[in-house]
Each structure stands twice: as structure tokens, then as C-alpha cells.
Amino acid sequence: MTAGPGREIRRARPEDGESIGPLWASSFNLPPGWVEEFEERFRPERVLVAVEGDRVLATAQGYATAQWFGGRPLDTIGIASVATDPIARGTGIGAEVMRRLLEEARRAGNVLASLYPSTLPFYRRLGFEFGGIFTVHRVLLGDLPSARSGWGKGAAADLVAMPEDDEPIRRSFRRLAERENGLVEGLEEDWWRLRVLGRHSAEEPGGTVSTDDGEVPEGYAAYRQERLGETADWGYRVACTHLVAHSPRAALALLGFFRRFKGVGRELTWQGPPSDPMAFLLPEQTLQVARNWRFMSRILNVPAALEGRGYPEDVSGEAVFEVDDPQFPDNRGPFLLEAEGGKVRVSRTDGDGFPPIPIGSLSSMFAAYVSPAAAARAGLVDPRSPSLHLLGRLFAGPAPWTPDFF
Ligand SMILES: CC(C)(COP(=O)(O)OP(=O)(O)OC[C@H]1O[C@@H](n2cnc3c(N)ncnc32)[C@H](O)[C@@H]1OP(=O)(O)O)[C@@H](O)C(=O)NCCC(=O)NCCS
Structure with a gap:
């Protein structure tokens, strides 16, 4: 009770x-x-x-x-x-x-x-504290590059409609996840079908296309056509959950594919990183943010999270820190963090007398949402904490985001 x-x-x-x-x-x-x-x-x-x-x-x-x-x-x-x-x-x-x-x-x-x-x-x-940004980008279909013109980026890849087997797409997603921060993939059987591929919707036409280059497609998109309310029964939005490209020829193939929906179709939206490299493929500054939403993260297990994450190979050093976690006493430390060759080891040690880092602040820095220096300026951490310098170098990386809302 x-x-x-x-x-x-x-x-x-x-x-x-x-x-x-x-x-x-x-x-x-x-x-x-x-x-x-x-x-x-x-x-x-x-x-x-x-x-x-x-x-x-x-x-x-x-x-x-x-x-x-x-x-x-x-x-x-x-x-x-x-x-x-x-x-x-x-x-x-x-x-x-x-x-x-x-x-x-x-x-x-x-x-x-x-x-x-x-x-x-x-x-x-x-x-919890801010851990990343979900962003929906929007561009008019007529402003997309044609796959043939290339916009100076070379030839476009060929695309195929994806069959029911989602495994190649998932591998392509993981390739993206490996180079970004914050991407979330559901591990249960219904995540891809319901959340990404949109197969739960019988009413809205759509599909999945990818480059067909065997093991890991160079790019893919999962999309649906959504009716635009203001144009009554005419005109639609092509809404992608994922629009992923690992090369310029894949990006051009996907954008060129969607350009061919113009006429009855009006605009393309997709859920991408806040600073989306797709903007480099557009001839003009026509990419807009239709929506963004910050998500929050919380470290549940400090040593395991720190040891489980990847780090830049060339950062090494040692730091001692304590954590203020009202719910989980095991997370409080004090901890000794030793970093070398892209790995860290976390063990218990004696305190150094500096103020503990609030668990939310640590979570936000861990996620690369905020640098320790910016966190100190915003009052999230005490600027005197000697561990901040090493943590800043370890957590440095792409701004965190994820394409799926849950
Ligand atoms: C958010 C929600 C789940 C909180 O549940 P709850 O049982 O009332 O939570 P608690 O009683 O433990 O805590 C309430 C406190 O949460 C904060 N809070 C809750 N809703 C808030 C809101 N809309 N804006 C700002 N603070 C809010 C307040 O600090 C509040 O304290 P107060 O009542 O003294 O102002 C509930 O308000 C709810 O169901 N809202 C609608 C659905 C929703 O928004 N869910 C969250 C989805 S992410």
C-alpha cells in the first residue's frame, strides 16, 4: 500500500x-x-x-x-x-x-x-533533465532536388520498395545510431511495425523505400500520405518517420523520389536531427522546422551507464565526483572515474568535498545535451567541481536526438 x-x-x-x-x-x-x-x-x-x-x-x-x-x-x-x-x-x-x-x-x-x-x-x-530534441523538418515537395539534376552531388542511388522483411532497414538505422547520440530503438516486436513503418494505419497510403545494397542499405525512408485539412479532399503531406541517408547518392535518391509526389502532394516532413545534413542537398534555404520537442533522460545506474557508453578514443584521465540522487543511494558515490582508449572504469572512492552533481544535470551532460561549461552557466552544476573538465571531453559529441515519439 x-x-x-x-x-x-x-x-x-x-x-x-x-x-x-x-x-x-x-x-x-x-x-x-x-x-x-x-x-x-x-x-x-x-x-x-x-x-x-x-x-x-x-x-x-x-x-x-x-x-x-x-x-x-x-x-x-x-x-x-x-x-x-x-x-x-x-x-x-x-x-x-x-x-x-x-x-x-x-x-x-x-x-x-x-x-x-x-x-x-x-x-x-x-x-530527469533534458536529454535530446525530437525535430520534425518540413520542405515543399517542389523545393526538393530532382534525382537527375544532382545539384552537384553526383548520381542518385537506385531505390526499391521494401518488402515485409525489415531487417535490412534496422541495420541501416543502427548504422545511423552508432554515429549519433540519443537514438532510441524499441526492442519489442511491435516497435518497428507500429511506430516506424506505420503499418498499423489502413487508411493512409504509404510505404518503405531503400537503396538495395545488400546487408546495410545506404539509405531508407518510411512514409505515409497524410491528408491536409485545409485543402479539403485534395492535397497531402508525405510524412516520413525515418528519412536516413549514409551517402549523398542515397540522400539524393530519397529526396528525388519524394519530389515526384508533387502536384497533388504538397510537402515532405521527416523526423531528423536538429541540424539536419539533408539541408545541404537543398538548393535554397527552404527547410523549416515544423515541430520540436525536448525529451528528458535520467541515469538509473551511474557506474553501469558510464561504463556502458562509448567515448572518444583519445580522451584519458581520472576524476572523482559525487552525485545527488534522492531516489537511488547507490548512485551517490563518491566515484573514481578512469578513462582510457574509448572506455571508462568507475569504482567507489573517498569524497573530495566538492558539491555533488545533481542526477538530472549528470544525465543531461552524459547525453551530450549540454556541455559541463554550459551546465555551470545555467546553474545545473557547481563550476568548481574538478571532474567537469574530463566529463566535458568524454561526453563531447553530436547533439542528441531521436526520430521516434513515444
Ligand atoms: C502529469 C501528471 C501525470 C501528474 O500526475 P499527479 O498524480 O498529479 O502527480 P503528483 O501529484 O505526483 O505531482 C503533481 C505535481 O506535478 C507537477 N505538475 C503536474 N502537472 C503539471 C502541469 N501541467 N504543469 C506544471 N506542473 C505540473 C506539479 O508540480 C504538481 O504539484 P502541485 O499539485 O503541487 O502543483 C498528471 O497531471 C496528468 O495525468 N496529466 C495529464 C497527462 C499528462 O500530461 N501526462 C504526462 C505525459 S508526459
């Missing part, structure tokens, strides 16, 4: 779906008809609920994912569906469910947690 008499936090059961569906529909303002779809997709084993009798008061859902930093995947719980019945909000029940979810995820071996927040104070109190 937690957070009040008669209340209990437990795994959801299939029959809880009846109350969870309407709670999520109202909490996230989901469209009419969503509840029926939900019944098919509901996976009670992922969901924690706070209940009073048979009434569901609050929920949180955890996806098993890998999140990539410095070229290596870390076991990460991707959190979504955090919702409290309006009548029970502000009583602490939402935070209680979250703390339990984090505890169970850590026990199951996850070293990180990431989520898309609708509000920050609630998650900051739980140790």
Missing part, C-alpha cells in the same frame, strides 16, 4: 484496459475511435497502475529500448502514458507510480530512462 489507504501499485491486468483506455484518451486528448484501436494494442505487462479497489487512479508505461551514446547501445526504459485520473491529481500518486517504475526498471538491468514530458517540474523532481 502506498500513497493513501486502500491504494496499491501493481502491474496492469488485461481487465484494467477498460478503465485505462478512457483515462489515456482524455489525458492525452486522443481522437475519437482511438479507444477501440487501443484494445488491440494494449500490453498490460508494460504498464504499472495505481488502483483503489478496481478503480485505476494512475498509470505509467515502460518500453524496453536501447538508447545509443558514443556508438554503443544502453538498456533504457522508454517511458510513456504517464497519466493520473483528474480527481486524483496533485496527491502524489503519479510520482509514486513513476518511482516504482524506475525502481523496477533499474532492477531489471536498465541503466537509463527517457521520456517525452508534457510538463517539466514533475519529471525534474524525479531526476
Whole structure:
């Protein structure tokens, strides 16, 4: 029993779906008809609920994912569906469910947690801080380069429509994840089908195309045609979840492919990095940001997260630091960090008397969202902490992002 008499936090059961569906529909303002779809997709084993009798008061859902930093995947719980019945909000029940979810995820071996927040104070109190940016880019189809013109980048690759076998696409995604920071890939069977490839939507035409170069396609795109409300029944957006290219000829092939949708089609959108290299393939400055959203991360296991991440090969040194983590005493240290040849070792040591680094601040620096120097300027860490210099060199890398919303 937690957070009040008669209340209990437990795994959801299939029959809880009846109350969870309407709670999520109202909490996230989901469209009419969503509840029926939900019944098919509901996976009670992922969901924690706070209940009073048979009434569901609050929920949180955890996806098993890998999140990539410095070229290596870390076991990460991707959190979504955090919702409290309006009548029970502000009583602490939402935070209680979250703390339990984090505890169970850590026990199951996850070293990180990431989520898309609708509000920050609630998650900051739980140790989360900004960990990356989700960005939707938009360009008019007529502003895309034609695959033939090349825009000085050479010939375009050939594209093929992808069959049902998604494995080559996943390998291509992992090649991207290895060179970026923050990319999240769901490890359960429905992630790619529902979230990336969009095969759950019977109404909107779309597909997946890729360069057909065997083991790891040089590029691919998963797209859907979405009706544009303002143009009644004429005109659509080509919305890509992923638009990934590992070479200029693949980028040109994909952009040229989508250019041929112009006429009835109006615009192309895709979920890419905040500073997207696709902009180099466009002849003019026509790329716009249609939407961005910061996600948050929290380190669940400090030594395991630090040892699991990849680092620049040429950074070496030692540093001592302490962490302020109200929830997990094991994360507090003090720790000795030894770095060499792209690896770090973390062991316990004696404190050095400097102020501890708040867990959220450490998480944000770890993710390469903020440099320690910028974190100090924003009041996230004490600028006197002697470990900041080494941490800054270790965590330096591409700005973190991920293409999928969850
Ligand atoms: C966010 C939510 C899950 C919090 O659940 P809860 O059970 O009320 O949380 P707690 O009682 O543990 O904590 C409440 C505190 O969270 C913070 N908080 C919650 N909602 C907030 C909001 N919209 N804006 C700012 N702060 C908010 C406040 O600090 C609040 O404290 P207060 O009541 O003293 O102001 C709940 O408000 C909710 O279901 N909202 C709608 C769905 C949603 O936005 N979910 C989050 C998706 S990422």
C-alpha cells in the first residue's frame, strides 16, 4: 500500500484496459475511435497502475529500448502514458507510480530512462533533465532536388520498395545510431511495425523505400500520405518517420523520389536531427522546422551507464565526483572515474568535498545535451567541481536526438 489507504501499485491486468483506455484518451486528448484501436494494442505487462479497489487512479508505461551514446547501445526504459485520473491529481500518486517504475526498471538491468514530458517540474523532481530534441523538418515537395539534376552531388542511388522483411532497414538505422547520440530503438516486436513503418494505419497510403545494397542499405525512408485539412479532399503531406541517408547518392535518391509526389502532394516532413545534413542537398534555404520537442533522460545506474557508453578514443584521465540522487543511494558515490582508449572504469572512492552533481544535470551532460561549461552557466552544476573538465571531453559529441515519439 502506498500513497493513501486502500491504494496499491501493481502491474496492469488485461481487465484494467477498460478503465485505462478512457483515462489515456482524455489525458492525452486522443481522437475519437482511438479507444477501440487501443484494445488491440494494449500490453498490460508494460504498464504499472495505481488502483483503489478496481478503480485505476494512475498509470505509467515502460518500453524496453536501447538508447545509443558514443556508438554503443544502453538498456533504457522508454517511458510513456504517464497519466493520473483528474480527481486524483496533485496527491502524489503519479510520482509514486513513476518511482516504482524506475525502481523496477533499474532492477531489471536498465541503466537509463527517457521520456517525452508534457510538463517539466514533475519529471525534474524525479531526476530527469533534458536529454535530446525530437525535430520534425518540413520542405515543399517542389523545393526538393530532382534525382537527375544532382545539384552537384553526383548520381542518385537506385531505390526499391521494401518488402515485409525489415531487417535490412534496422541495420541501416543502427548504422545511423552508432554515429549519433540519443537514438532510441524499441526492442519489442511491435516497435518497428507500429511506430516506424506505420503499418498499423489502413487508411493512409504509404510505404518503405531503400537503396538495395545488400546487408546495410545506404539509405531508407518510411512514409505515409497524410491528408491536409485545409485543402479539403485534395492535397497531402508525405510524412516520413525515418528519412536516413549514409551517402549523398542515397540522400539524393530519397529526396528525388519524394519530389515526384508533387502536384497533388504538397510537402515532405521527416523526423531528423536538429541540424539536419539533408539541408545541404537543398538548393535554397527552404527547410523549416515544423515541430520540436525536448525529451528528458535520467541515469538509473551511474557506474553501469558510464561504463556502458562509448567515448572518444583519445580522451584519458581520472576524476572523482559525487552525485545527488534522492531516489537511488547507490548512485551517490563518491566515484573514481578512469578513462582510457574509448572506455571508462568507475569504482567507489573517498569524497573530495566538492558539491555533488545533481542526477538530472549528470544525465543531461552524459547525453551530450549540454556541455559541463554550459551546465555551470545555467546553474545545473557547481563550476568548481574538478571532474567537469574530463566529463566535458568524454561526453563531447553530436547533439542528441531521436526520430521516434513515444
Ligand atoms: C502529469 C501528471 C501525470 C501528474 O500526475 P499527479 O498524480 O498529479 O502527480 P503528483 O501529484 O505526483 O505531482 C503533481 C505535481 O506535478 C507537477 N505538475 C503536474 N502537472 C503539471 C502541469 N501541467 N504543469 C506544471 N506542473 C505540473 C506539479 O508540480 C504538481 O504539484 P502541485 O499539485 O503541487 O502543483 C498528471 O497531471 C496528468 O495525468 N496529466 C495529464 C497527462 C499528462 O500530461 N501526462 C504526462 C505525459 S508526459
